Amino acid sequence: MSEKRASWATVCVGLARMILHSREMRRKMLFQLVIVLLVLVVLGAWPLATWLSGSVWLFLLWWGASMFYGLMIVLLAIYDMAAVVKEERKKHREE
Numbered sequence: 001m002s003e004k005r006a007s008w009a010t011v012c013v014g015l016a017r018m019i020l021h022s023r024e025m026r027r028k029m030l031f032q033l034v035i036v037l038l039v040l041v042v043l044g045a046w047p048l049a050t051w052l053s054g055s056v057w058l059f060l061l062w063w064g065a066s067m068f069y070g071l072m073i074v075l076l077a078i079y080d081m082a083a084v085v086k087e088e089r090k091k092h093r094e095e
Helices: 008-021 023-045 049-053 056-094
Strands: none
Touching: 008 023, 023 049, 023 056, 049 056
């Protein structure tokens, strides 16, 4: 009897849908992502500043990746706002 294993893509999509579906999970995830972003900014500004200033490419890579990460957090926050508006409209229609 052969057992089918879920692929990584299927697992990732399932986890993402679970997180995006629940307002509480979205908020917890946003909080954790913002904390990680703050750690990245602090690391880049102080302990790694001399290492990053040694090469323009390292500097651009670090801060470019940090900016991309921050933009993804902003997109998740916008999604959260839109989902809350949708949930509230649905709640008012049911009343």
